[in-house]
Amino acid sequence: FAKLFNVLRSLWLLVGAFLYIFVYGSIVLLIGWILGKEKGRRFVLKQIEIFGRLAFKLLGVKVFVCGRKPDVNTNYIVVSNHQSILDIPLIIGYVGPTPFIAKKELEKFPMVNVYLKYLGSELIDRGNVRQTATAIREVMRKLNEGYHFVLFPEGTRSPNGEVLPFKPRSLEIAFKAKVPVLPVSIWGNHLVIPKHKLIVSGNKTGIMFGEVVYPENFKSEEELRAYVENVIRQGVEKLKEVVEN
Ligand code: DD9
Numbered sequence: 456f457a458k459l460f461n462v463l464r465s466l467w468l469l470v471g472a473f474l475y476i477f478v479y480g481s482i483v484l485l486i487g488w489i490l491g492k493e494k495g496r497r498f499v500l501k502q503i504e505i506f507g508r509l510a511f512k513l514l515g516v517k518v519f520v521c522g523r524k525p526d527v528n529t530n531y532i533v534v535s536n537h538q539s540i541l542d543i544p545l546i547i548g549y550v551g552p553t554p555f556i557a558k559k560e561l562e563k564f565p566m567v568n569v570y571l572k573y574l575g576s577e578l579i580d581r582g583n584v585r586q587t588a589t590a591i592r593e594v595m596r597k598l599n600e601g602y603h604f605v606l607f608p609e610g611t612r613s614p615n616g617e618v619l620p621f622k623p624r625s626l627e628i629a630f631k632a633k634v635p636v637l638p639v640s641i642w643g644n645h646l647v648i649p650k651h652k653l654i655v656s657g658n659k660t661g662i663m664f665g666e667v668v669y670p671e672n673f674k675s676e677e678e679l680r681a682y683v684e685n686v687i688r689q690g691v692e693k694l695k696e697v698v699e700n
Pocket of ligand 1: 571
């Protein structure tokens with residue numbers, strides 16, 4: 456019976472995602488355009504945040520939120536572990552509608568790519584040195600304008616949810632721009648929609664906020680990276696207990 460339920464949920468994921476992201480998503484963009492620049496942008500961003508939270512409700516997944524998002528009176532970079540495509544709705548729903556620094560491959564997802572761009576995301580083609588340099592310059596420019604960003608320093612989704620080693624230099628942008636880092640730990644999304652699968656299975660997930668980290672307190676990117684990685688790993692361990700019990 457549980458298997459049948461999961462198959463039905465997976466079908467629902469495909470149909471629901473299409474209706475929500477393509478059909479409703481187009482209507483939202485149209486209303487945003489009609490409302491005009493500022494009012495329209497506020498409306499669309501609110502809808503993106505609502506989508507982030509509703510995605511879990513519609514899939515029948517309970518979200519445990521540990522800790523409160525700390526108040527930071529400047530812009531920051533959200534640094535999170537990465538397990539599943541569901542990390543994107545989880546972050547936009549519970550951290551806020553924030554641009555992503557992500558792999559160029561996400562450009563392939565119709566409509567999602569429109570929304571990623573709408574948020575001001577920078578998609579990086581890691582095989583292309585020149586494009587990467589331009590995208591990083593753009594991130595730096597937007598950080599100076601006060602944008603927040605989300606970054607997944609493992610560089611890929613972890614297949615079993617365990618935190619992968621952070622890629623060397625992955626926190627260089629935060630270190631160079633001296634922008635506070637908001638560590639975020641995720642546990643459970645990899646069970647709901649695992650990497651390379653569209654079968655919905657688990658029904659619990661969680662997100663935990665760590666204390667804000669200030670890059671100016673570190674001598675090098677390596678030191679900052681090791682510290683943040685450790686905070687996120689500890690967060691994941693605590694979350695496992697909350698989500699799995
Ligand atoms: C109102 C539909 C919102 C769809 C948002 C997709 C977000 C991807 C970043």
